[in-house]
Amino acid sequence: MGYPKQPKLLKVAAKGELRDGESKKFEIRRPDRVAEAFLIKKEGDYYAYLNLCRHWTVGLDFDDNEFFSEDRNWLVCKNHGAIYNPATGGCESGPCGGASLYRVPLVEKEGAIFADLEKVEWGEIEGPG
Numbered sequence: 001m002g003y004p005k006q007p008k009l010l011k012v013a014a015k016g017e018l019r020d021g022e023s024k025k026f027e028i029r030r031p032d033r034v035a036e037a038f039l040i041k042k043e044g045d046y047y048a049y050l051n052l053c054r055h056w057t058v059g060l061d062f063d064d065n066e067f068f069s070e071d072r073n074w075l076v077c078k079n080h081g082a083i084y085n086p087a088t089g090g091c092e093s094g095p096c097g098g099a100s101l102y103r104v105p106l107v108e109k110e111g112a113i114f115a116d117l118e119k120v121e122w123g124e125i126e127g128p129g
């Protein structure tokens with residue numbers, strides 16, 4: 001059983017869809033769980049991560065698709081203020097203790113951004129979500 005399979009490359013956005021400092025959430029699935037992820041654009045480049053803080057296993061935003069700090073320089077967990085580097089996913093300050101967000105690798109082709117679902121860094125996340 002499990003969740004319906006997704007293609008290896010999941011189209012997430014058209015290439016010009018986001019402006020710098022914007023984000024877009026999407027869903028990724030594997031047989032035992034569904035996870036929320038988010039795409040961001042920062043200084044012309046796209047990055048994507050699972051929507052999971054490394055302090056607690058909860059989403060960074062409050063379901064409002066707002067991941068950036070006010071100055072648009074950082075990704076922020078709204079729960080306790082952890083700050084992450086948008087380009088590396090690394091925790092720069094706060095209770096995430098030097099950990100990094102779980103990266104969702106991206107592929108750009110045919111004018112679109114795709115998530116490479118076979119290369120998602122699931123880390124130690126296990127079991128139904």
Ligand code: FES
Pocket residue numbers: 053054055056057058060077078079080081082094095096
């Ligand atoms: S859950 Fe993200 S900083 Fe606490």
